[in-house]
Amino acid sequence: MQAKTVLSVLFIIFGISFQSCKRNNPILPGSDLDVPKMEEILNGKDQNLINLLNRVRGSVGRRGSGSKTIWSRKNDYGLGLYISANHVYNITGWNSRNAHFFNLSSENPGIFETSQIPPVNGSIALGHTLIADFPFIHFNISTGATNTTLLPAEDFYIGIIDNQRAEQSPLANYPELVKTPVPLQMYDPDNRTKATPTWNIAVAGEKVIAVGYPQDNANYPNGAVAYGKILSDTEATQTIQKLKIAGDTEGDIPYNSSTEFLIDAQAIAGMSGGGVFNADGQLLGIMVRASDKENAPKIIRAVKIAHIKSTMIEFYNSLPETDKSRIRPFISGEL
Known part of the structure; x- marks a missing residue:
């Protein structure tokens, strides 16, 4: 896709002033514009923002051509x-579009390739260094859905x-096979993934940061950070129009207010x-889609x-x- 020239704008996030980079293309394939690089934020002067990013960035890693986010370590095995x-x-x-889980005690869907965390x-x-990644549960997927037409309500797995x-x-x-004797060792200085709660509900008007790993690894080897405000349901509906x-x-x-929220980023x-x-480092959602057209509102769907x-x-x-007993140990802390 062609680059889009957009003026930099000043955001006031979490009470911190910082300059945004140029606008860019959607989360789905294709982009040659910038959002702030991880190192640009960490080498900046806004200590509150640096502290927040350090609190959450260890939870986000690569997964194939996209990203993944560690939600929780609150389970029987850590x-x-x-x-x-x-x-x-x-x-x-x-194998099926019907909801399915892998019995990780006996099935091995694991991979190393393209799987990394900080x-x-x-x-x-x-x-x-690659880290073992085991797809565990996916939920019902509509018959006609494709990788590019999946609605946010179905575009996630665990x-x-x-x-x-x-x-x-x-x-x-x-x-x-999954090794359960030792809890996951990860960069989580404030134990965000063990907190009570590990997540929270997105609130309209709340300022948020979004962390991921662009496919443009040459320019973003260490990840990127988007930031903006959560739109209200009214604002989101108007923006879709x-x-x-x-x-x-x-x-x-x-726009489906029960399953997603929109960010003006x-x-x-x-x-x-x-x-x-959010500003407390709590996980609100994961990014799945974004706007594309030049001169159109710039939004991320989460x-x-x-x-x-x-x-x-x-x-x-x-x-x-019987099946509950196979799943429960891995999700016990979030039931």
């Missing part, structure tokens, strides 16, 4: 319960991260699955953690006790 977008996984990779020591460089690590190699490398008039694809997707391809956090959690619990409650 492993990482993460969320990513179905279109990042590629929905054709699921180092335990807090370095912003991911380096060449996975598990343990401590198995491997160095990048030209040869395929796969982990063993403006997007429709502008001919943006997002204008064809009605921009993202880059590959940030899908990245987390959206799936609410509240919706993800309720969907997970509804699925869990629908299972027979």
Whole structure:
């Protein structure tokens, strides 16, 4: 897609002043514009913003051509319960579109390739270390949906991260079955993933940051940070109408206040699955879609953690006790 020239604007976020970078294209494929690089924020002068970013950035990593966010380590094993977008996984990779879980005690859907989280020591460089990634639960996906037409209400799945690590190699490398004896070691200086609660409800008008890993690894080797305000339901509905008039694809997707929220911010391809956090560092949702057209409103669509959690619990409650016992140890802290 062609670059879009947009004036920099001044945001007041969390009581902190900082300059935004140029506008850019959507989370889905294609972008050649900038949002702030992780290192630009961390090397800046706004200590409150730096502290917030340090609080949350260890929770966000790479997953294939997109991102993933560790929601919680509050389970029987202290492993990482993460969320990513179905279109990042590629929905054709699921054996069925019906909700499904893997029995991680006996099934091994794990991968190393393209799976990374920040180092335990807090370095912003991911380096060449891969971490085991186990897709765990996906939920019902509409029959006609594709990776580019998935609605936010269905564009998420849950996975598990343990401590198995491997160095990048030209040869395929796969982990063993999930290792449960040792809790996940990760950069989480304030134990955000163990807090009560680990997440919160998105509030209209709230200023947020969104962290992810763009596909443009050459320019964003250490991730990117978007920031903006959560739109009210009225503002979101009006913005969707403006997007429709502008001919943006997002204008064809009605706003669903029960499953998503909109942020007046921009993202880059590959940030899908990245987390959206409030000023207290609580996880509010994950990024899944964004506007595209030049001269159209710039928005990010995020799936609410509240919706993800309720969907997970509804699925869990629908299972027979034998299956519940296979899932429960991994999600116990968020039931």
